[in-house]
Amino acid sequence: MNRNPQGEIEEIEEEYSYVDAPAWTVDKVAAPPDQRSLFFTQSFPPIAVCWLILLVIMGLRIHFTSESNAKLTAENQQLETLMRHLNLTLLAAHENLGRYCNNLTVQFDLLTQNYTVLESKIKDLTAVNQQLETQRNNLTEQIQNMETNWNKLNVSRAQWSIDAYCPKTNNVQLCRACQEGWRLNQTSCYVVHDAVSTSGHNTWEEAREVCRRESSDFVIVHNQEEQYVLNYYSWYSTLTIGYWIGLRAEGGRWKWIDGSDLTESYWAPQRHHWAQQPPPPPADGQCVMSVQNVGWRSVSCNERKRWICKKKALSV
Template sequence: MNRNPHGEIEEIEEEYNYVDAPAWTVDKVAAPQDQRSLFFTQSFPLIAVCWLILLVIMGLRIHFTSESNAKLTAENQQLEILMHLNSTLLAAHENLGRYCNNLTVQFDLLTQNCTVLESKIKDLTAVNQQLTADVQNLTTRSLQLETQRNNLTKQIQNMETNWNKLNVSRAQWSIDAYCPRENNARLCKACQEGWRLNQSTCYVVHDAVSTSGHKTWEEAREVCRRESSDFVIVHNQEEQYALNYYSWFSTLTTGYWIGLRAEGWRWKWIDGSDLTVSHWTPQLPPAADGQCVMSVQNVGWRSVSCAEKKRWICKKKALYV
């Protein structure tokens, strides 16, 4: 297929000379035509070979191009598959990352919950230990109370025995006090020895002349109680007459304690009743706490400090058989 450019120039020159040559030169013109036929005849196998080679090359090119295209197509398909797999893996990786983040958050929350639970367990353990100690203390206290109860039961039994004995003794004392034995016989009286009978009441007057025998309101009342009696209280005129009568040798400063004192800024009798009948001198004083009342014969009642020491009068019911 490739032709020599120099040969082509020579052929063109020969053709030019042939056109311009005279007619008489026929022999000379025919000679180049034979040479070209000879040249073509000689060149045809080479040209055929070249065409054959070209056809082979084109066939191979077409064949390899088809194979290459098939390979490229397959590779493209594989690449698309790989790209799809890659995008799928990327999406899966992102999902896995989010899942891992969620797991991390949940793990942190679980860690915090575990910390809180551990703290609560410690608190509950401390509470349980405290409750155990309290139960032990209560058990010990219960045993102590049981022991005390048993002791109190024994004491109550002893007190009941002693009380029965005391009642017998008191009964005997009452019999001896109110019914003294005289000449192997008993003569009973409404009031015991030293007490004065006034209607249905017995009175005793503690009228010591010396101030050493005087007592405060509380001390004097305690003496009355030991004698199974109490201070004089006045709810009617008859009781006031008796009180005034037994308040002998009294003055404005040396009267006799009676059962009336100030409580809660009110005058109250020792039996809990309020003051209704009054015989004040000169008039009703304010009921200031710490103030008690004494009786002055033929004068009336006076308010003085309960801490002062005065004489006093006790009374109790007379005995009737």
């Protein structure tokens, strides 16, 4: 608190005046104290308390301010750390998303290429399907024509069979079990192709084709009775000129033309032994011919021999 210098001088002068003044007697009344000193003395404690409170408040403020600043600094560091972590996480997620987008782009391109290829294949398959549909229609038409021709052929064959088995003689039609030129034996008809000249002989395959054209096939022997018939029709044969039968080598085994294996055998004597002995295991390309009163002989299928055809007789 600033004081006036002039006032201080006056106070000092007053003090000297008091010193120099004569002492008061007991009888005199005591002089009143200085009002300002008394005011200062009375007002000092409240002022000191106020200053103390102010200092405490300022100290507490500084303390709490420092503590708040420390907390804010720590929180700020935590936030900065969290922000750095979030930035790194977002950066990694952005990179992964970029790679994922690139993969999707590549897959989309591949799908586009595959779709283009599939679309081209679909067009090709559609064209092929149309061609197949056209071919199917053509085949259907051909099948219908074949059925028509087959029916006509069956009618023609039926008529031929009637004419062959039931010829007319003097306008009288008599039916027989075998057609003209065939010989009946029990329930079968036989025809013997016994040309004298070798020009009329055929290989095994050629002779069988002739039998098939006549709705027949080679003779098959499964029992003694069939062998008797075969031997009977194998006339004028020799060891070199016999008659083809339906037996040939297939896969190193003797097989009949009906697919059955050879069980009954009537081989010609081998090496001047009259006992019936089968020849060595056959090689493919070997076929069997019948020699009258001798038996069977294995020769090459490409040789030219006579042959006998057989078919079922007509029931009349």
